[in-house]
Amino acid sequence: MLAVRVIPCLDVDAGRVVKGVRFQELRDAGDPAELAALYDREGADEIVFLDITATSGARRILLDAVARTADEVFIPLTVGGGARTEDDVAELLTHGADKVSVNSAALADPSLLTRCAEIFGSQCMVLAIDARRRDGGGWEAYSHGGRRATGRDAVEWAREAEERGAGEILLTSIDADGTREGYDLGLTAAVSSAVSLPVIASGGAGNAVHVAAALEVAQAALLASILHEDPSRLATLRDEVRGLGMPVRSVPVRAC
Numbered sequence: 001m002l003a004v005r006v007i008p009c010l011d012v013d014a015g016r017v018v019k020g021v022r023f024q025e026l027r028d029a030g031d032p033a034e035l036a037a038l039y040d041r042e043g044a045d046e047i048v049f050l051d052i053t054a055t056s057g058a059r060r061i062l063l064d065a066v067a068r069t070a071d072e073v074f075i076p077l078t079v080g081g082g083a084r085t086e087d088d089v090a091e092l093l094t095h096g097a098d099k100v101s102v103n104s105a106a107l108a109d110p111s112l113l114t115r116c117a118e119i120f121g122s123q124c125m126v127l128a129i130d131a132r133r134r135d136g137g138g139w140e141a142y143s144h145g146g147r148r149a150t151g152r153d154a155v156e157w158a159r160e161a162e163e164r165g166a167g168e169i170l171l172t173s174i175d176a177d178g179t180r181e182g183y184d185l186g187l188t189a190a191v192s193s194a195v196s197l198p199v200i201a202s203g204g205a206g207n208a209v210h211v212a213a214a215l216e217v218a219q220a221a222l223l224a225s226i227l228h229e230d231p232s233r234l235a236t237l238r239d240e241v242r243g244l245g246m247p248v249r250s251v252p253v254r255a256c
Helices: 032-041 063-071 086-094 104-108 111-120 154-164 185-194 208-215 233-243
Strands: 005-013 016-021 024-030 047-051 077-080 099-102 125-133 139-143 148-153 168-173 199-202 220-223
Touching: 005 032, 005 199, 005 233, 016 032, 024 032, 032 047, 032 063, 047 063, 063 077, 063 086, 077 125, 086 099, 086 111, 099 104, 099 111, 104 111, 104 139, 104 148, 111 125, 111 154, 125 154, 125 185, 139 154, 148 154, 154 168, 154 185, 168 185, 185 199, 185 208, 208 220, 208 233
Parallel strands: 005 047, 005 220, 047 077, 077 099, 099 125, 125 168, 168 199, 199 220
Antiparallel strands: 005 016, 016 024, 125 139, 139 148
16 A cells, blocks of 8 residues: 555644634644654654635735645645736746645636746645535535635546646545544535546544544645644554554654
8 A cells, every 4th residue: 555644734823833623713833843853753644734814804815824834744745825926937937846735726716826837837736625514415625714705516527637736635624623533524525536536535523533534545644733822742543543554654753
């Protein structure tokens, strides 16, 4: 089996990492550069940095925070939040991002994915999908940090994004986010079955069993709240997930 990835997520607001429940009730969790450095030392496969209020606040991402975070890690860094144009993507890449995540801008203009993939390569382009379960079944994609319903079916949108050049899907369940009650495995499996791209499951991790279950249907699992209170938990969590039969890479923990 190919190795699966365990990826800490830094949800950033006003230059600080925050945590909440279902995208609400945000609480401070620390400095992004400091947390990224800790996670790198504890064996993270990658880091995701999301400026969660750049789009809803109609502002640019905080490039200094991105650059400081990139300087602290030696693993792939995905950055998202507020990227609206090809120039925005280029700027994030020059400030240390290895991949750029787009969400609201791609929903507004799906051809952005194609243009960016042609310029920077599909491997650089991550489509973030924030999805909420519909009363009648299925899941709807939301924009602007989970604040605006789009009417788009999340699974169909993932399929279209692959055709347009996305190289990876970052899939967050708004319903499960921050609850620590487990990922939305139905949503994750539906999207994973619809595309041939790697899918990163996000939202709901509470323990190693939840992570292992997500990795049965996705290629990576994103972690946030479960780690921010105790970043050193990452190394033992990786061991627990490996003990449950998931092919998590053995990563030597680097000293400070």
